[in-house]
Amino acid sequence: MTLTLPDAAAALTTRNPPNVDFSQIPISTLENIRNRLNQVHLTLRKLLDSVNIYNKLPNKGRQYMVIQNQLQVLITQFHSLAAQLDSNSELLRDTNVYPLPAFPTSQQEGLLTTLLRKKPLPEVDEWIESALTEKEDKSNDVQTDDLFAQWCMMKIQELKDEFQFYGFHTVQELERMETPEGKEELRKKKEEELQEQELERKISSNGKQAMHPNKVLKFMCSGQL
Structure with a gap:
């Protein structure tokens, strides 16, 4: 049996396939x-x-x-x-990316061209550039927000150091409460609050005293007051 040179090369390749290093x-x-x-x-x-x-x-x-x-x-x-x-x-x-010897280059020419492409498609390149630009803009916004947040925290700490919080009144209000005028204002304010509470009680219960919770529970369980 006589083999031509291409046939002999093909047979040799079939019997002894080339060693390919896949370690990398x-x-x-x-x-x-x-x-x-x-x-x-x-x-x-x-x-x-x-x-x-x-x-x-x-x-x-x-x-x-x-x-x-x-x-x-x-x-x-x-x-x-x-x-x-x-x-x-x-x-x-x-x-x-490179094709192995057994890759069907003729049948898969389109796939091979896509795999060996060095640059993105024009439409892909467009949205990549848009995404990078948007990322830079947002990065600047984030840095600005971080600086503003740091300034706010520093300002809050400065304001906090200027005050001492021990209640619901300022020092000026507490000092005025110790004066006769302040005591009179406080007394009138308490009287107004009592009048408002009395008015609310009359509106809600027709002037009657509210039932004790124990009586309410007794009525709910036994039907008797």
């Missing part, structure tokens, strides 16, 4: 990220199906709760995915 490939990290992405993908599909069902139902109350729960799950998954990407940002930035 962060398989566990990439697999975790892939699982997170797959979870987000499945949740998005379920959420889309739920929204389509919601639009067709006359009674939307129960389906609304389903959508709300799925949205909460999606937010949690996004947080987990963002944490994974952030903690492995340097690794992902320095990792180069």
